[in-house]
Amino acid sequence: MKIMVVESPSKIDTLSKILGDGWKIMASAGHVRDLPRKALGISQPDFDLHYEYSPGIEGKPHTGGKARVDRIRLHLSDAEMVYLATDPDREGEAIAWHLKDALGLRDSEYQRVSFGSIEPAAVAEGLRNARKLDMASVHAQEGRRALDRLVGYLVSPVLSDMAGMGLSAGRVQSPALRLIVDRERAIRAFKVTNHFGAVVKFDGGAWSAKWDTAPFVSEERPYVMDVELASRAAACRSFRVLTSDSKDAKENPPSPFDTALLLQAASVKLKMDADVTMKAAQALFEGPPGAEHGFITYHRTDSVNFSPASLAEIRAYAQAKGLPVSDKARTWKESEDAQAGHQAIRPTDLSVEEAGETEAQRGLYRLIRERAIASQLAEARYRNTAVRLVALDGGTAFEFVAKGRVMTDPGWRVLTQGDAADEGNGDDDETGQVPVLPVGSGKLADNAGELTKLKTVAPPRYTEAALVKRLKADGIGRPATYVAIVKTIQSRDYVRVEKRMFVPTEVGQVLVDSLVRARFGFVELGFTRVMETQLDRIAKGELSYRDVVSAAHSELEKELKSVALNSDLKPAHSCPNCQAPLRLLKRPGKATIWFCTGADTCKTFMDDDKGKPVPRKEHPCPTCETAMRRFKRKKGPGFGWFCPKEGCETFLDDKDGKPLAAQACPKCSKALRRYAKKDADKKPTGLFGWFCTGGDDCKTFFEDVNGRPVEIKTAPCPKCDRTMHRRQGQYGWYWGCSGYREGCKTTMADEGGKPVPKRSGGGSGKSSKSASKPKTRTTRAKPK
Template sequence: MKIMIVESPKKVEKIQKELGSGWKVTASAGHIRDLPRRGDLGINIPGFTLNYEYIPPTKTANGTFPGGEQRVARINREIQDTDTVYLASDPDREGEAIAWHLKDSLGLEEDDYLRITFNAVTKKVIEAAVANPRKIDYQLVHAQEARRFLDRIVGFLVSPVLSNMLGMNLSAGRVQSVAVRLVVDIDRCIKAFKKTKHYGAQVSFDGGSWTAEWNTKPFVSDTSPYLLDEELAKRASMCRQFKIIDSSKDDALEAPPSPFSTSLMLQAASVSLKMDPAVTTKAAQRLFEQGAITYIRTDSVNFSDEAIEEIRTFANGKGWKLPENPRRFKSKSGAQEAHEAIRPSQMEVDEAGEDKDQRALYRLIWLRTMASQLADARYTVNTVTLESTDSAQPFEFKARGRVLTDAGWRVLTAKDAIEDEDESDTSNAGNVPLLTPGSNKQAESGKLLRKETQPPKRYTKASLIRKLETEGIGRPATLSAIMTNITERAYVSEEKRYLVPTEIGELIVDTLVKAEFSFMEMDFTRGMEDQLDLIAEGKLDYLDVVEPAYEQLLVELERISNSGEFKPRFTCPKCQGGMRRYNHPQRGAFWCCTDSECKTFMDDDRGKPVPRAVHHCPTCAAATPKRETALRRYKRKNSSGHIWACPLEGCDTFLDDLNGKPLPPQSCPKCNAPIRRYQKKDKDTGKPKGGHGWFCTNEDCKTFMDDDKGKPVAIKTAPCPSCGKNLVRRKSAQGGWWWPCSGFREGCKVVMDDDNGKPVPKGSASRSGKPPSKPVNGSKARPQMPTKLSIRPLNKK
C-alpha cells in the first residue's frame, strides 16, 4: 500500500479515484505547524532559527477543527502499514515548507518518503508526477522560512510600537503597510489636485458618421500644455470649409492578451465579474481541487508546449484562425515561472464548477486560454488631415477611424477582461473615408469642446494588485490576502469599488513613514522579494538575508526610542502617560492609561478618549443621598444593545440604554410596576426587526406599550371596519407605521395604512408614516414579545 499526503481534504476523493486500488490518499488540511501565535517571537537570536509549534485546535460553528498535533497523529496511524509515503503538498514554496513540516513531524528519514508535485488534478498529470518523484527542495523551504521571518519581525516588533504611538491595537505588515501607503498617497494626490479648464474643437461630416478634432499642438507649449483660449477654440469650432491635406489607409494588428497569471486572474475577475479577490481565490482553489484547472498560484503567462498543441488542435477543429507559430508571451521581470499560466485541465470542457462563481470564473479562464493562442485581430485604419479654408487663420483637424476586418481572437471575447470601461480606447473618430488630397470637404456641424484635466484615479482592488505586481511587491500566494487584510482591519474602505484610506489607515502610514522604517519604501520591499527569489534559486543563503534585515530593524527601533519625537497620540490627563484603547466584550470600547499605577479610565467617542460620563444610581441616591453610586454600562447577553446596572451589592437597579445613556426608570400605568424596553425581533430568525417596545415586569399585568424615542407610549387601537375587533398600530421593519387587525387568528385579514396616527384604507395615506413594504398576515402579523428570561438582570461580577 502506498500513501499520498496532500494539503486539501477536498482533493482526496478526486485523487483517490484517479489512482485506484493500492493507494490511500489523505490530507494534512493545510499547515500543521507555525510560529507561536501569541507572546513569543518564536525566533532564536543569535542563530535566527525558527521555533515552530503545532497549530492549536480551532472552534468552528460545527465543532472543533483538529489542531496540527491531532492531524499528525492521525496521519501517523495511517502510514504504519504503507510501503512508501508520497508528500504531495502544493507545488510552491509554501507547499514545499508544508512537506518538510510533515516529514519532520512524522519522523521520516530521507529514505522514507518521496516528494511529488502536480500542476493539475488529472489522471495523466498525477501519474506523471508519481513516475518522477524527488526529495524536498530545501532551498525553497529556506526561502519560505525567510519570508516568514521577515513578516514576523515586522509584525511582532513594529506593531507594539505603532499601537503605543496611536493608542490602539494595530498591526504593521511588511507588504500590507506598503499597500495601504499606496492607497493613502493616491488619495492625497487627488485631494491636492487642481483642475485646469481647457478647450478644443470638433467638426462632423457626412451626417455625423465621422468627426475630426482640432490639433491644438501649434498653440500650446511644454510649459503650458493645454489650450486656455476659449475664443480661439470657438473660432476653430465654427470652421466648415476644409481642404484635404493628407489621407492614408493602413492595416493594424492587435495581438490577444496573455493567459492568466494569478495576478491577472484576480484583476480580470474583479473587473469583469465584480468578484472580490478573496472570493476569486476560493473559487479558483475549488476548481483546481476538482481537476478543472491547473495550479492557481503562478507568475507565468505561458503554457507548456503540450498544452499549446492541445489548444491549437481544439481551435482548429472549431474553425478559429491560428497564427503560424505558437504564441509565447513576455513575463514580467522577476517572475517565478515554475508553473504554467492558469488554464483548463481539459480544453474541450468549456463549462465547470459547483456554483455560480466557480462557473463564471471557469468560463473566464477558458475564454482567456483559447483567445491567447488565436490569430491577431485585424483592422483597417483610415487617417485624414484637414485644414480650414474659411477662417482668418488656418486650423488643422485630424480624424482617425478604425474598422475591424478580421476578428481573429475577438471571436471569443470583445475586449481584454482586465480592461475597465473607462480605460477603453475612445479615440475612434467613426467611419472615416479615404479622401483625395487637395480636394475640398464641407463639415455639417461643429462644437466647442470644454475639457478639464482629471485627477489620478483611486485604486480598485484590481488596480492595486496590478500596481503591487508592477512594483515587484508581493507574490501570487499573498496578493488576495493583502487585499483582505487592509479592508477587514479597516485601514482602507471600499466605496463603489474604489479603495479609500480610513483615518486609522492614514495615521498608520504617516507614523511609519515619519519613523523612516525601511520596509515602507518600495525599493527596499522590492529588493527583499528579489532576495527571497535568490534563496529559492540557491544563490543566497538564509542568513545572508535575515540577519542584516533584523539588525537594520533593531537600529531603526532604537533610533525611534531615543529620538523623543514619537509621543503617544493621546495622553493621560493625570500622569501624561499614553492612553490605549481597548474593546470590552460587554461594555464596548474604552480607554485606559498605559501606566499600571495610574489606572485612569476614559470613555470612547468615535475613536477618541473623552472624560467618563457619570450616571448615578437613582435608587441609591434616593435612599442615601450622600452615597452617590455610578452606574455601569454592560452589553446585553444573548441580545443586542446595552443595559445599565448599579454595581453595589443589594441594589437591583437596572436601566435601559439609549445612545449610550441610561433611560430614566419608567412605571407601568396600570400596576405601577417597573416597565422595561426591549428590542423587537423577527419570530423566525431572531434578528432585530421593527424597532423597540415596552413591557411590564409584573407577570400578571401583561401590559405592552409602544416606544417613541426612548419613551413608552400607549399602543393605539381603533375598531376594525370588518370584524369589530381592534386594529393595533404597529411599526414596520422599515420604520413606518401600519394597522393590522387583532382578529387575524379568527380569519380577519384587514390591514390598513397609517395617516398621522390614524388608520386609513391602504393606498390613501399621506405618507407621513410609511406602511410596510409587504403586508404580513397570520401569526407573523404580531410582534414577538420577549420572555421574562431574556431581560433578567446580568451577572454583575
C-alpha cells in the same frame, strides 16, 4: 500500501480514482503548524522560528493541527512510502516540510511530489519526478513569514501608541494601503480645468477630424482655455489635405492568465471579488468530489507561458476546430522573479466547454478556456488610415487630425472580443471610416464644426482589478498573497468599497500617515520590491534566510529607536496616572472607552469624547459608595451598572448613560429591574417596563415613565369582566384585556388615564386629533 498526503480533502476522491488500489489518500487540510498566536515566536541571533500546532475549532473534533497529524500517523506503520503532494508553490513546500517534521519521517520514508493539475497524466509525471524537499523554497517561505511577523509585532504597538488607537502594520498590506490613500488624496487635491476643442464632420458624418491644439498650448498652459480661439477653429469649413497615410497593422492576442491577470479579468468581466475568484479557481483545480480529474491547472502562478506539451495540445485543438492558428507557438516574456517550473492557467481538457458547479466557477472556466485558446491564434489585422488637414482663418492655421481603423482579418478575435483583464475604454482617437485623400487636395466640411467643452478628470480610485495590477507591477506580493492583501485591508476597516472602488477610511489614513511620519522603510514601494526580490533569491539558493531576515531586523530596530527618540512622535494620549500610552477601544454594541497600556497594576479607564480621552463619569454605589461601572448587557439591548467592590452585588439600570436610582417593589421590598420591551417578532420596541426580582413569590410588573416605575392601572373588561391593564404602546397609551390568551381581544383607548371606547376613524384617546373633531360637510350653491 502507499500514502499520499494532499492539502485539500476535496482532492481525495479524484486522486483515489486516478491512483487506484494500493493507495491511501489523506489530507492535511492546509497548515498543520504555524507561529504562536500570541507571541513573536522568533528567537535571536539565528532568527529560528518556533512553531506550534494550529488550533482547532471549538466544538468540532479533529480540526486542530495535532489531531490531523495524529490521524495520518495512525497509518504510517502500514505504509511502504509517504508521498507529500501539497500544492506546487513555496507555501505548499513549507506545508510538506511541516508534515515531514511533525510525522518524524526519515529521508528514506517520504517523497515530495507535485503536479500542476489533477489529471492522470500530470499525477503520473509528478510521481516519475518524485524528489526530496526543496529546502531553499521552504526557507524563502519562512523568510516571508518571519519578516511579516517582525513588522506586525514590533511596529504595530508603536504605531498604536502614536495614533492612540489599535492599528496593525503589515509588511505588504501597508504599502498596498498607501497606494489607495495616496490616490484618494490626489483625487481630493485635483482641480478641474475646463478647456475647449473642436470637431468637424465630413461626408455626411461618415467621419470626423479633431482639432490638434498642440501649436496653441505649452507646458505651463497645456489646454486651450480661449473659447474665442476654439470657436474660430470650429467655424472652419474649407480644408486642404496636408498628409494622408494608410498602412496595415496587426494586434496579437493577450497572454494566458497568471494569477494576477485572472483576478483582474474576473473583477472586470464577471464582477467577482478576489476571494470569490480564488475559491472558484480552487474548486475548478480540484474538481467536484468523485470527478475523473480537475478542470484547470494550478491557479497560483506568476507564469504567462505554457509548457511545450500544452502548447502543442492547444494548437492542435484550435486547428481541429478550424480556428486561425498562429504560424509559430506564442510565448511571452516572463518577469525576472517568476517561479520556475510553473505554467500559465489552462483547462486540463480543452474539449470540455463548460465546467463548474456554480455560476462563478462556470464563468471563470469560460474565461480561462477562451484565453488559453486565443493565446495561440493568429493576430487580428487592420487597415489604419490617418489624415491631417489644415484650414486658414485670418492668417491662423488650424490643423485637424482624423484616424480610422478597419478590421481586415479578425484572427484571434473570432473567439473573444478583447482582453478581459483590461479596464480601459478603448481607443477614443478613432473618428469613423476615414478615407485616403490625395495630399494637397481640398476638402469641404459638412457645415460649421462643433465647439467641444472639455474638462480634465481626476485619477480614478483603485478597483480590485486595478490594485492587483499595480501590486504586480510594483513587485508587491506574490500570486499566493494578492487575495490576502485585499482581504486584510478590508477586514481591518482600513478601506471600504464604494461602487466596486476602494475608499480609505479615516483609520486607514491615520495608519499610513503614522508610518510615513515615523519613516518606516517597509511602507515605501521600492523597499517592498527589493525585499520580495531577496525572498526570491533565497528560493534560488543565492541568499541565506538568516542574512536576509537579520539585515531587515537591524534596519527595523534602527527605525524603532529613531521613533522612540523623536519627541514629535510621542504617544497621542498618555495615562494621567502612570504616563503610559492610552489606546482607544471601540467595541460593537458597547461604549467606546480608552484604556491604559501600562503595567497590570494600572487599570485606568477613561471615557471618549469626540475621539479624545476624558475622565470617566463616576456614580457612587448607593450601597457602599464605590464608583460604579457601566456594562453592556449580554442578554437583550441596553446597558446596566454594577458595583465592582467585592461582596457588594448592587446592580442598577441605565438611562441616557446614567444609573437609575434603585427602586423597591412596594409589595415585597425586593429590587425592581428595568427591562426592554419587544414586539411579537422579539425585536426591541424602544419601550421599557419594570419587574420585581422577587421571583415566583412576587410577579409584580410596572410601566416605565421617564425611567421610573409607574403602577399599572386596571379596570374591568366590559365584555368578559376580566381585568384590563393600561399599557404603553408604539402609538401611546391604551387598555388591553388580560384575557387575550383565552380569546378576549378587547382593547380600548385611553383618555386621562381611564379606558374609553375607540373612536371610529382610527387613533386612540387624545392622540388622534382628527377623531375628536366633528365631521363637517361642504355643500355648493346651486347655479341660478
